[in-house]
Amino acid sequence: SQQGEEDPQALSIQEGENATMNCSYKTSINNLQWYRQNSGRGLVHLILIRSNEREKHSGRLRVTLDTSKKSSSLLITASRAADTASYFCATVGAGGGADGLTFGKGTHLIIQP
Amino acid sequence: KAGVTQTPRYLIKTRGQQVTLSCSPISGHRSVSWYQQTPGQGLQFLFEYFSETQRNKGNFPGRFSGRQFSNSRSEMNVSTLELGDSALYLCASSTTGSSFGSGTRLTVV
Numbered sequence: 001s002q003q004g005e006e007d008p009q010a011l012s013i014q015e016g017e018n019a020t021m022n023c024s025y026k027t028s029i030n031n032l033q034w035y036r037q038n039s040g041r042g043l044v045h046l047i048l049i050r051s052n053e054r055e056k057h058s059g060r061l062r063v064t065l066d067t068s069k070k071s072s073s074l075l076i077t078a079s080r081a082a083d084t085a086s087y088f089c090a091t092v093g094a095g096g097g098a099d100g101l102t103f104g105k106g107t108h109l110i111i112q113p
Numbered sequence: 114k115a116g117v118t119q120t121p122r123y124l125i126k127t128r129g130q131q132v133t134l135s136c137s138p139i140s141g142h143r144s145v146s147w148y149q150q151t152p153g154q155g156l157q158f159l160f161e162y163f164s165e166t167q168r169n170k171g172n173f174p175g176r177f178s179g180r181q182f183s184n185s186r187s188e189m190n191v192s193t194l195e196l197g198d199s200a201l202y203l204c205a206s207s208t209t210g211s212s213f214g215s216g217t218r219l220t221v222v
Contacts, residue, residue: 033210033211035213040216040218041215042203042213042214044213045213047210099171100148100158100159100160100171101148101158101211102158103148103156104155106155
């Protein structure tokens, strides 16, 4: 069963704007990761944030984690057409990953040129 | 460093047949995990292998099995294929974050 729920399911914005995606999860986690998938291809690991971290940056990406609300957000700044993809959050349980990565259903992001 | 390699890329099989998919992890990675992705159920964990041993298993029927070889390459096998097994099967090798292959798209007709 899915651990996380991404919100929104789909998002369409203009190139240059910022895109924010949210993820909620249900159980205690060791870490939370964000992945990108282009057109049903493989997943690309974007960023990992541990349960004791609150914010992390990588280039144009900013991830926040609120363990009290069991939620995370991914912000992509200054979006580009190449950012068009599906974005998934995935959690590793506090037990250390006995269930592998548990994925949400993803947010489909479309960047309009 | 070569990434995670999955073969074949595409596969069409008939109901009742069996299929074997292959995954070569990044050199030096000893953990290999398999996931199934479908439009309805999303990405679901199948199993994880580490040093030739199945370490974790998801909630899939026994028709889904796997193994890992001494060179860390892994195979997964699905027997008695059903239409619902049509999916993108993804393999990942990992240290901290997981590196995924491009997947094998299996269509069962």
